[in-house]
Amino acid sequence: MAVYTDVAADELADFLSHFELGELLSYKGIAEGVENSNFLLHTSSGYFILTLYEKRVARNELPFFLGLMAHLASRGIICPQPLKNKSGEALSELAGRPAVIINFLEGIWPRKPNAAHCAGVGQALAKMHLAGRDFAMTRPNALSVSGWRPLFDQAASRADELQHGLADFLRAELDYLEGGVWPKNLPQGVIHADLFPDNVFFLGEKVSGLIDFTFACNDMLAYDVAICLNAWCFESDCSFNVTKARAFLNAYGRERALSEAEQAALPLLARGAALRFLLTRLVDFLNVPPGALVRPKDPLEYVRKLRFQQSVASMRDYGVETSGLVA
Numbered sequence: 001m002a003v004y005t006d007v008a009a010d011e012l013a014d015f016l017s018h019f020e021l022g023e024l025l026s027y028k029g030i031a032e033g034v035e036n037s038n039f040l041l042h043t044s045s046g047y048f049i050l051t052l053y054e055k056r057v058a059r060n061e062l063p064f065f066l067g068l069m070a071h072l073a074s075r076g077i078i079c080p081q082p083l084k085n086k087s088g089e090a091l092s093e094l095a096g097r098p099a100v101i102i103n104f105l106e107g108i109w110p111r112k113p114n115a116a117h118c119a120g121v122g123q124a125l126a127k128m129h130l131a132g133r134d135f136a137m138t139r140p141n142a143l144s145v146s147g148w149r150p151l152f153d154q155a156a157s158r159a160d161e162l163q164h165g166l167a168d169f170l171r172a173e174l175d176y177l178e179g180g181v182w183p184k185n186l187p188q189g190v191i192h193a194d195l196f197p198d199n200v201f202f203l204g205e206k207v208s209g210l211i212d213f214t215f216a217c218n219d220m221l222a223y224d225v226a227i228c229l230n231a232w233c234f235e236s237d238c239s240f241n242v243t244k245a246r247a248f249l250n251a252y253g254r255e256r257a258l259s260e261a262e263q264a265a266l267p268l269l270a271r272g273a274a275l276r277f278l279l280t281r282l283v284d285f286l287n288v289p290p291g292a293l294v295r296p297k298d299p300l301e302y303v304r305k306l307r308f309q310q311s312v313a314s315m316r317d318y319g320v321e322t323s324g325l326v327a
């Protein structure tokens, strides 16, 4: 359960008195997510989500996330909307943390995504990329290549506690990706940067909403595709599923065709994306704050995914003929 910061009932009731959300009936910490503290609120007006932003989120970045959610919603993307208090502010403070209340989205995230879910997220991701084109604010990606070495340095001395040889494996991959191979001239835009299954809600096999824009930033659009390829197109034993990859990539390509350069770079971007999540998972795994209610995610899952991506030569290995997707 991701609750790093506890909130007392009287404190919450006082906080809610600044909103037009009626009376607090009940609330509970949410048993999912690893980044921020989230609570499900039940008030006399309905259900809402309260997020207290934690370690990886700087307060001055919150207007970007809140503005992006409003922008995307205005372009037809279903995502949570921040609620304003009686003073007209969406961002306030609770228990010493920046705090936001958002509306509750219908749907559930898929525990075992199938090819139809993968197609759904491919289409939704491309639509989000298109909808983000005219968003005026920008935020650099703090967790792109230059952000990986500091994470590695935090974890290196203890990495082998998880798997013998892990520190050397990570160092070698980092050296390679830092060594000038990372793409520079691919199409850029606003990316979600964490569109894992637990951040995509479905009603049946239809996407009903995207949540959790905490890592959203400006970066290569194809990097977002690579993140999803890793997050959606492997089985629970970490074997790659070409049927899911084909469904995902083709659905993305029908909304926004990947250029030849993006396709050529995808295996490399997927290596980087695998390393990025491996490193944050490793740091989080080794540093669970005392008293926090959180279930850290498995870093070794991403070792296996990274090994697969190291073996990929081209889009063919993802089950896709390039001609159908080229811009």
Ligand SMILES: Nc1ncnc2c1ncn2[C@@H]1O[C@H](COP(=O)(O)OP(=O)(O)O)[C@@H](O)[C@H]1O
Residues within 6 Å of the ligand: 002, 030, 032, 033, 034, 035, 036, 037, 038, 049, 051, 080, 102, 103, 104, 105, 106, 198, 199, 211, 212, 213, 214
């Ligand atoms: N707007 C929402 N509507 C419904 N449930 C939500 C909403 N936002 C978050 N949740 C629930 O809270 C969980 C954690 O939210 P998430 O934003 O992914 O956490 P974190 O901030 O730690 O990344 C989600 O998996 C979902 O169950």
Ligand SMILES: N[C@@H](CCOP(=O)(O)O)C(=O)O
Residues within 6 Å of the ligand: 032, 033, 034, 035, 036, 194, 196, 198, 199, 212, 277, 280, 281, 297
């Ligand atoms: N998706 C990340 C973890 C952070 O995302 P959250 O939405 O689960 O808080 C991972 O799987 O490593």
